Amino acid sequence: MLSLMSQSDYLSDEVFGLEQERLFGRLWIFAALKQLLARPDSFATRTIGGVPLLLQNCGGVIRAFENQCLHRQMPLQWEDYGERPLVCRYHGWAYDDQGAPRHIPGRDEIYRYDEAEAGSLRLRQFAVECVGNLVFVNLDENPMPISGQFSAGLLERLAAVSGAFDNEVIHSRIAAKYNWKLNFENVLDGNHVRYLHPRTFMPFMQPGNGKEAALPSIDPGEIDKCRLQDLSYESRAVFKVAKRPWHDNVERFGTEDVYYNFFLYPNVNFISVAGNIFLIQQFNPLAPAKTEIGFSLMTARKRRRIPASAALLWAHLCGEKAVLDEDIIALEALQAGLHPGGQAARHGVYEKQLMMNHAIYRRMLGAEGT
Amino acid sequence: MSRGLLLIGYGGLFDAVSAQTPGNWVGRTMEKLALTADDAMSPPEGLLEPYAPQDWDLLAAVGQDGMNFIRLALFSHAKQRGFKFESFIHSSAVIDPTAKIGENCFVAENAVVGPHARVGYNTAIGARSILGVRTVVDTSAWIGAACTLGATSRVGANSVVDAGVIIADGVSVGKQVVLQIARTYDRDVPDRTYHHSLFDRPVRIYA
Structure with missing residues (x-):
């Protein structure tokens, strides 16, 4: 089956601009972990759809603002996560919980804003939804309900699973030279694991697991009729879990030795190994051939202190990065070979989810998409 | 009679120290107890039972594995049992x-x-x-x-x-x-x- 995507969809600046506007400007996008925004003045920063964002605990409420001071566009917060009042480091403008300046040093002496101008100053604010410990942001002025993007059942599962997150999180951002869609498509494609990850990941999968899974049948009209909610879902695979002493010190999510795998359209893959450890990887578009992968990893909530938790998180992160590096090498090679005159991909039946993904993508980008 | 010296651990640091005898160790009875990484991380009860803290000083030789927490686990295990260290x-x-x-x-x-x-x-x-x-x-x-x-x-x-x-x-x-x-x-x-x-x-x- 010929893909609905052309190679230009992974190369073109014009397509990239449309994606930023029509996907990332309209969809609910994962933005931060709520457990790291629990304290007063705790914050997270992100860029979504090209817009620098700031999520700040404002008196117990998480708000999303544009992360630019109204004075000279300096970012109000600089680090990925932190704890600091909403005050610009550049000229000391301080903001209230609604994003209005509450103090402008020297306002009457050196700025001389009149009351009308001063009263009109307010940071752009965006819609926020929290699902368990997952914080989503929507840039649209009239955002769709989050239930329009994720089914009620999935939202319930996400709240339950992410509710098990511990407060200690190891976090990084990783640059890759390929289009963000390639990485989301890659995680949807479980068939690549045995070829790209024969030593790092495949040995943990139970023998034959996945091979015998019933392949979906594809009704020709089904792809066209699919809904946005169909793109985000949970899957599970039986996994070999080596028992570790620290497992007794956390409140594991569930009881099964399975690999939980959540796909959150458009750009998040959220996994858990047996409910003991969780990894969120997010494929953030920076340019047509430039992606930044957000990596956040944590254990299930600790019952008691684990003295070596830093070593534990670091070791797991390095293990996950080794798997990711195998994908990065392959996907960068794939990207490097794409060209506008190249043929479209040919999908098999097992790639039904991918095809639905592309159908919705085409619909959301509209006729202007190539 | 001088106190004995028990070298305990695994890996490169253990091997390197095993192969050498600094001047201040000369003349002391030295024993070596090679462990597995798992035993160093979670030392089994009875690991040090054959050695009395009043007769033996310890040296826990484990590299940087687990950001030094494995060496610390072994060190703490012995410390809690009254051992002194060289x-x-x-x-x-x-x-x-x-x-x-x-x-x-x-x-x-x-x-x-x-x-x-x-x-x-x-x-x-x-x-x-x-x-x-x-x-x-x-x-x-x-x-x-x-x-x-x-x-x-x-x-x-x-x-x-x-x-x-x-x-x-x-x-x-x-x-x-x-x-x-x-x-x-x-x-x-x-x-x-x-x-x-x-x-x-x-x-x-x-x-």
Whole structure:
């Protein structure tokens, strides 16, 4: 089956601009972990759809603002996560919980804003939804309900699973030279694991697991009729879990030795190994051939202190990065070979989810998409 | 009769220390107890039963595995049972008389520990590394070979400073940090930050 995507969809600046506007400007996008925004003045920063964002605990409420001071566009917060009042480091403008300046040093002496101008100053604010410990942001002025993007059942599962997150999180951002869609498509494609990850990941999968899974049948009209909610879902695979002493010190999510795998359209893959450890990887578009992968990893909530938790998180992160590096090498090679005159991909039946993904993508980008 | 010396651990550091006898150990009865990594991490009850704390000093020789927490686990296990520890100071190392070095430390060949420097317990200083004047390396840390830690610089507990790293004068490296990339660090490094070649920007733990 010929893909609905052309190679230009992974190369073109014009397509990239449309994606930023029509996907990332309209969809609910994962933005931060709520457990790291629990304290007063705790914050997270992100860029979504090209817009620098700031999520700040404002008196117990998480708000999303544009992360630019109204004075000279300096970012109000600089680090990925932190704890600091909403005050610009550049000229000391301080903001209230609604994003209005509450103090402008020297306002009457050196700025001389009149009351009308001063009263009109307010940071752009965006819609926020929290699902368990997952914080989503929507840039649209009239955002769709989050239930329009994720089914009620999935939202319930996400709240339950992410509710098990511990407060200690190891976090990084990783640059890759390929289009963000390639990485989301890659995680949807479980068939690549045995070829790209024969030593790092495949040995943990139970023998034959996945091979015998019933392949979906594809009704020709089904792809066209699919809904946005169909793109985000949970899957599970039986996994070999080596028992570790620290497992007794956390409140594991569930009881099964399975690999939980959540796909959150458009750009998040959220996994858990047996409910003991969780990894969120997010494929953030920076340019047509430039992606930044957000990596956040944590254990299930600790019952008691684990003295070596830093070593534990670091070791797991390095293990996950080794798997990711195998994908990065392959996907960068794939990207490097794409060209506008190249043929479209040919999908098999097992790639039904991918095809639905592309159908919705085409619909959301509209006729202007190539 | 002098107290015996029990060398316990596994891996490269254990092997390296096993092969050498510093001058201050000459004439002492020495036994070696090779462990598995799992036993070092979670020492089984009865591991040290054959040895009485009043007769034996210990040296727990485990490398930087688990950000030095495995060596710390073994050290703590023995400490709780009343053992005292020796340190391994290579005969070619130069330790200023005003410097202080804690127990269960390892100072490898040709390392230099400068005036008023302090090395906390259970810490390793690699071969040819230099600790400047008033440099502080906290407990259970690991300084690899050929590192230079500038005057008044600090390295926090359980941090791993890999081979060839230079820490500029006065710079403070937090606890549980990994500096694996061999370069000069001339700004303070917050706790639980990881500079590693696997990642193109520093990794952080947030809580």
